[in-house]
Amino acid sequence: MNNPAPSTRPPAIQIDDLTVAYNYKPVLWDIDLTIPEGVLMAIVGPNGAGKSTLIKSILGIIKPIAGSVQVFGKPYKKQVDKVAYVPQKGSVDWDFPTVALDVVMMGTYGGLGWIKRPGQKEKKRALEALEKVGMLSFRDRQISQLSGGQQQRIFLARALVQDAAIYLMDEPFQGVDATTERAIVNILKELRQSGKTLVVVHHDLQTVPEYFDWVTFLNVKSIASGPIRDIFNDDNLTKTYGINYKVATKG
């Protein structure tokens, strides 16, 4: 089910010896992780395991104490156009004076660069992304008047507009209903089919084998990383969550 790129190409994301600490206690400790191109990967681990921190470190939002991150063989700064980020919904103030379409348009800003304003072409792309997440009819809605699931879809649409090769998503399923979850999963699978690489912080262990084809177990250290069918088992879950885990690992 995986179709890894030819071995001559560097992996989508290569992390070496990454250590991050906010104060004295390390949040991430000596992480080595290779994320091959074209996988749909879940990052799982308990609260405080450093899942969001890992994503933010890849994006250069958080500066590590040690270690390096390479995106397709180069530092992130040189690859900003290849990576799209879906932050946690709660990371912004949704009472900001703007409408849904405007937020999605922000996804085009990176490609435009400094000063240049978005035009009709960018607007068309934003509208297409809105349609893809089923939010076209909400394009002029003030963002505070959207439900949590709708806000999450707006964030997803904003990332889709970037048309990146790698998508990093921080808990896109948090606080959304079953319909929205299904819609988001379908979009994720579609993206994977078109050759994109997706890294998703995920909390619901039950759905991991169903939604993803690759998984990384994280708890400050990287416990294991690989294809779901090889490593998604009670042994690794127990190592990550520290309690005896019995998740029925369906074949």
Next chain:
Amino acid sequence: MELSDFFTNYTLRTITLGTAILGAICGMLGSFAVLRKQSLLGDAISHAALPGIALAFLFTGVKKQEILLLGALVSGLVGAFWIRSIVKHTRLKSDTALGLILSLFFGFGMLLLTYIQKLPNANQAGLDKYLFGQAATLVESDVWLMAGATGVSLLVLLLFWKELKLLLFDADYTQTLGFNTRFLDILITSFIVIAIVLGLQTVGVVLMSAMLLAPAAAARQWTNKLSTMIFLASVFGALAGVFGTAISASYDNLSTGPVIVLVAAVIVLVSFVFSPERGLLFREIRFRRNRKDLNRKKTLTFMYHIASDHADISHPHAIRILNNFQGYTRKTLNQLAERELIRIEGDQWAMTPKGYEEAATLYDQTPDPV
């Protein structure tokens, strides 16, 4: 002072123009402070500017406006970026950092002011006008300076509009798109400091933050669009300047700065009560209307259950049987009848086919389109 003087009196015209421009630039830049949740930044910076004024006087010995404001600018910038670095490098939250810098700089500034007052130098008096401002001292060159600064900040705002908007909404995301958020942050903070320094002469250290916050807070009530909000905030600021000056000129000995701030406060109050979408008044009206609407729907649903037990849905029933249900009054029944959802004949009611259909689909929710 007569109203006609207002247009002919050169001094008054200069002061009015000055306070109007000051209000406009403060409204514009204050919107950024408010949306970045840095409302108190203005307060901290304006207090931080005080020691700069005193030190500039101590070092140069002259009381030239430009020199004193340059001192205020330097000390305001030092304060602003000190706050930034405290938040970044320690575990203190921004409110603590703001409070620390505010009191530290203001305390030092007051200390210097009292020291200056004891100097055997006839030239020293009057520095304390920067505490509460003295609009009467505005001259034409001050107004030109303000107009120039407003022009430049407007230009920068238009040039970096897209980037600044992005930064205001989602700073982390701005960074991941490859924009230099530090540059943008320094840019916007510097302009806020400039606006504050320009206002010290007119409004003073203590009240300056109100000039930044009040127009922006009022403008937010009237619109859901960032550009409209910033435009409105500038207009509100300018109006506060004009009316504040006019009122204070019409009554003797009313200090202009505080009157401007009070006018701005009135604009805030009106906006908080009367704005159509976010205002308290219309929210209360909407709330009552919804409650009535809910009561009507409850009554209709109750009738629906009774009617659906009968073969003929329009079979009449006594109004009395609604008695064990509290959601109706004569008025709500009449309203339902007006909409042809029910018919009322004497003390009997009957459901119309239209009402039956409406009640059946009342709280059906179609799922979000996917």
